[in-house]
Amino acid sequence: MHLSDTDIGVLLDRDGDPSLRGVLQAHLVTCPSCETHFTEFEAIERLIGDSLRATDTPAPRLTVLDIRAATSRARPAGRPISRATRIAAAVAILTATAALAAAAMRGPLAGLITRTLHATAPQPTQRSAPAATQARGVGIVADSAVEVDFRVAQDTGEIRLTVGSGPRLLIQASADGPRYVVRHDGVAVDNARTDHASYSIEIPQPPTTVTVRIGDRTAYRRVGTQVIVPMSVHRFAPQGNARDVP
Amino acid sequence: MHFGTLFRYLHRLSGDPDLAADLAQETFVRLYQRGAVPDDPRGWLGAVANNLFRDERRRTRRRGALLARELGYNADPRETADITLVREEQRGHVRDALSSLPERDRQILLLRQEGFSYREIAVAVNVAESGVGTLLVRAMRALRARLTSAATLGSVHASE
Numbered sequence: 382m383h384l385s386d387t388d389i390g391v392l393l394d395r396d397g398d399p400s401l402r403g404v405l406q407a408h409l410v411t412c413p414s415c416e417t418h419f420t421e422f423e424a425i426e427r428l429i430g431d432s433l434r435a436t437d438t439p440a441p442r443l444t445v446l447d448i449r450a451a452t453s454r455a456r457p458a459g460r461p462i463s464r465a466t467r468i469a470a471a472v473a474i475l476t477a478t479a480a481l482a483a484a485a486m487r488g489p490l491a492g493l494i495t496r497t498l499h500a501t502a503p504q505p506t507q508r509s510a511p512a513a514t515q516a517r518g519v520g521i522v523a524d525s526a527v528e529v530d531f532r533v534a535q536d537t538g539e540i541r542l543t544v545g546s547g548p549r550l551l552i553q554a555s556a557d558g559p560r561y562v563v564r565h566d567g568v569a570v571d572n573a574r575t576d577h578a579s580y581s582i583e584i585p586q587p588p589t590t591v592t593v594r595i596g597d598r599t600a601y602r603r604v605g606t607q608v609i610v611p612m613s614v615h616r617f618a619p620q621g622n623a624r625d626v627p
Numbered sequence: 628m629h630f631g632t633l634f635r636y637l638h639r640l641s642g643d644p645d646l647a648a649d650l651a652q653e654t655f656v657r658l659y660q661r662g663a664v665p666d667d668p669r670g671w672l673g674a675v676a677n678n679l680f681r682d683e684r685r686r687t688r689r690r691g692a693l694l695a696r697e698l699g700y701n702a703d704p705r706e707t708a709d710i711t712l713v714r715e716e717q718r719g720h721v722r723d724a725l726s727s728l729p730e731r732d733r734q735i736l737l738l739r740q741e742g743f744s745y746r747e748i749a750v751a752v753n754v755a756e757s758g759v760g761t762l763l764v765r766a767m768r769a770l771r772a773r774l775t776s777a778a779t780l781g782s783v784h785a786s787e
Contacts, residue, residue, distance in 0.1 A: 386764040390759070390762075396746075397745070429770070
């Protein structure tokens, strides 16, 4: 009588019933075939762990680009709040709640969230290969935001925006403006007051991960030189729900 | 569960670090919005993360078989170049085999690697706790079969 899959599953269960595991382990001592069989499963587990660890990457920060700008955006009464804004607000509240809870409450949820936040040290992605310049058109309407996340500080990064048929706006990564916020790790453009603006986004050779989000949609994403999501044309409804333009 | 643990699990599951970061963040936002600690927090987070990943893949038709894509190899400096090469080849075979498994098998193996208990795995993948051990063993057996098959094919190609 040899061990079944269920028996091996019990043996692999670190939190399983000790008495039952003891019985099965006693069988392993007397049955070389089962012992070999079980050892193979242990080896497979180690092999999986070793293989996966080799390509693990550090976790990013738990943050949303320009939470302050998103949460402080003025909106007319009755206008629905976009999903991106709700997430930004939730994470902002999450951060504040965790800090307060850790100091005062020590409750289980506070502890869980606090551990989460503290476990996510900033880990910028490092890429050295140059990337080709991408410049495509994106059509959006009011109540959307364009966010370009460089992930690491950019000395030469810039975004060119053409609003309708008006003058070209050039946003340097070191300047601030009244309708957009530029930070060391990205640019957030508040499009709430611009109807049917056409943005031409040009990103000259950022050497790292680049993500362009419009509302809650990823319009463009590149990791190093590899384009994961090519830039495409989208049209966004005022409610923030996106759909592709055919 | 740390955010880093959930991110690592989702990264291993999807092969896409950006998607993993987005989904892990969304998972924790939903935990906050829930307003109360679930009975089984790790299992609950795993289940939400799995659902979000499934929805995302369905919506965007992302391919899940991206585990083999290299995102930077963390070589052990103590290994010689030859050993490193052989080990990395072996690791690549394992990742290929993992990515070819059915989604539930892959989830179970990856959650197990993150230290999830059988109870937590059961909640995360929506199966009976009593069946997790058997499913885990069968997933490992399926992985082993794929590794054996790949090794056999490799030896055939090498002899040609």
